[in-house]
Amino acid sequence: MGCNFSSQSKVSDIGNASDKTPPAPDANGNDTKVEPVAQGAGDEAVDRKEATPVPPPSISPQVTLQVPEIRASRSVTPASQKSDDQPYSHIRLLLLGSAESGKTTVLEQVRLLYKQHFTESEYFHRRAFIYHNIFKCIKALCRAMKISDIQFSDPINMGRAQSIIADEENHYGLFSRELADKIKCIWQDKSMQKLYARRSQFNLNDSASYFLNNLDKINTTDYKPSDRDLIMAYVPTCGVQNVIFTASNQSFQLFDIGGQKIDRRKWALQYEGIDAIFFCLAISEYDQVMSEDMVTNRLDDALSLLKTISEEPMFATTPIYLFLNEIDVFCEKLDVIPLSKYKPDFKGGDQDDALDFMESLACEALGKRDRSLYRVYRCIAIDTQLMAELLSTVFKDIMKRKR
Numbered sequence: 589m590g591c592n593f594s595s596q597s598k599v600s601d602i603g604n605a606s607d608k609t610p611p612a613p614d615a616n617g618n619d620t621k622v623e624p625v626a627q628g629a630g631d632e633a634v635d636r637k638e639a640t641p642v643p644p645p646s647i648s649p650q651v652t653l654q655v656p657e658i659r660a661s662r663s664v665t666p667a668s669q670k671s672d673d674q675p676y677s678h679i680r681l682l683l684l685g686s687a688e689s690g691k692t693t694v695l696e697q698v699r700l701l702y703k704q705h706f707t708e709s710e711y712f713h714r715r716a717f718i719y720h721n722i723f724k725c726i727k728a729l730c731r732a733m734k735i736s737d738i739q740f741s742d743p744i745n746m747g748r749a750q751s752i753i754a755d756e757e758n759h760y761g762l763f764s765r766e767l768a769d770k771i772k773c774i775w776q777d778k779s780m781q782k783l784y785a786r787r788s789q790f791n792l793n794d795s796a797s798y799f800l801n802n803l804d805k806i807n808t809t810d811y812k813p814s815d816r817d818l819i820m821a822y823v824p825t826c827g828v829q830n831v832i833f834t835a836s837n838q839s840f841q842l843f844d845i846g847g848q849k850i851d852r853r854k855w856a857l858q859y860e861g862i863d864a865i866f867f868c869l870a871i872s873e874y875d876q877v878m879s880e881d882m883v884t885n886r887l888d889d890a891l892s893l894l895k896t897i898s899e900e901p902m903f904a905t906t907p908i909y910l911f912l913n914e915i916d917v918f919c920e921k922l923d924v925i926p927l928s929k930y931k932p933d934f935k936g937g938d939q940d941d942a943l944d945f946m947e948s949l950a951c952e953a954l955g956k957r958d959r960s961l962y963r964v965y966r967c968i969a970i971d972t973q974l975m976a977e978l979l980s981t982v983f984k985d986i987m988k989r990k991r
């Protein structure tokens with residue numbers, strides 16, 4: 589990673605500590621069980637570049653959480669069901685942010701760190717998406733190679749790449765031996781490795797090399813995703829999922845909602861009784877456009893979303909914990925794609941200047957909010973150690989506010 593900052597400086601708290609307690613429901617519950625976690629791509633989900641196809645047909649019947657509407661009503665206590673004499677029993681946290689900003693990664697880190705174990709059906713579900721992720725990555729790389737000025741080192745790989753590009757299957761299951769070999773040959777081609785080094789130029793799922801390097805381990809009948817695999821996989825969220833956990837003897841409920849435009853229409857249903865918002869903003873996306881319209885700059889969209897949430901009347905006194913995420917990707921990208929090309933107000937400088945600039949944009953979006961009501965953290969959601977530190981700080985802060 590190209591970034592030069594200590595783990596302490598990654599957690600940059602620019603908000604003033606406040607004793608002000610936002611109006612929130614009582615938090616006196618002791619329930620530590622995991623609510624069913626709903627996650628997956630439905631028909632409506634849109635992936636980075638193209639529509640995500642129908643969910644994996646191979647998923648077992650236990651994974652009943654494939655249809656967004658059903659999932660949403662099962663996994664969430666609708667606001668309308670709550671009455672004044674039945675206060676919420678947990679501190680309720682809501683994860684918001686645009687698609688692929690790291691919301692689910694934060695939720696999964698919470699599950700791993702606070703020992704909310706994954707069920708067999710969840711492992712099965714994630715495994716299906718890991719195959720899908722791998723195939724999408726190699727396809728994206730083959731396409732990028734085709735339009736690049738680089739040639740495969742082994743000319744036979746050109747034919748292999750053509751067949752990958754032409755393959756319209758979704759691949760949610762174990763690859764055939766032939767396909768796995770093809771993927772490996774393409775991935776290990778020296779020219780492909782050179783192209784991968786330039787990956788900032790074409791939007792590739794950040795975990796591509798992680799999964800491609802582990803293909804042998806993954807493409808086996810008894811493969812079960814490791815904790816790291818769960819963190820690295822991208823499974824677009826449709827509807828809502830939530831997890832209940834205990835931190836510092838306090839019960840929390842963390843809600844995660846899909847960030848694609850189509851999912852945002854349902855966000856407001858989750859706003860009632862929220863004690864704090866975790867907003868994920870992937871700062872590495874400054875050069876990317878939204879897959880929903882292929883025009884809107886992703887960073888601009890995320891910032892305007894942040895502004896909207898910040899100015900939402902229901903959150904007038906709700907603290908926002910802003911996670912400036914994907915610092916690792918951002919710092920790698922800076923050398924290849926100048927930030928000033930997309931943000932002319934950035935007059936150059938080193939990585940720290942660039943990070944400060946991004947933070948200033950976020951603060952601008954939060955501008956109308958009292959400083960005591962937001963805190964900003966620079967983070968890498970896939971970094972479990974960093975997240976352990978960061979989340980513990982945040983949970984303590986939330987509890988302090990509630991006292």
Ligand SMILES: Nc1nc2c(ncn2[C@@H]2O[C@H](COP(=O)(O)OP(=O)(O)OP(=O)(O)O)[C@@H](O)[C@H]2O)c(=O)[nH]1
Pocket residue numbers: 685686687688689690691692693694793794795819820821822823824825826845846847848868913914915916917967968969970971
């Ligand atoms: N390198 C890197 N990858 C990250 C980071 N945070 C998340 N990712 C990866 O980015 C991808 C998308 O992350 P998710 O957490 O699923 O994104 P999301 O916000 O839940 O997306 P939606 O469900 O579509 O709204 C996953 O493959 C993650 O492993 C980060 O800080 N650095």
Ligand SMILES: [Mg+2]
Pocket residue numbers: 691692693823824825844845846847
């Ligand atoms: Mg998600």
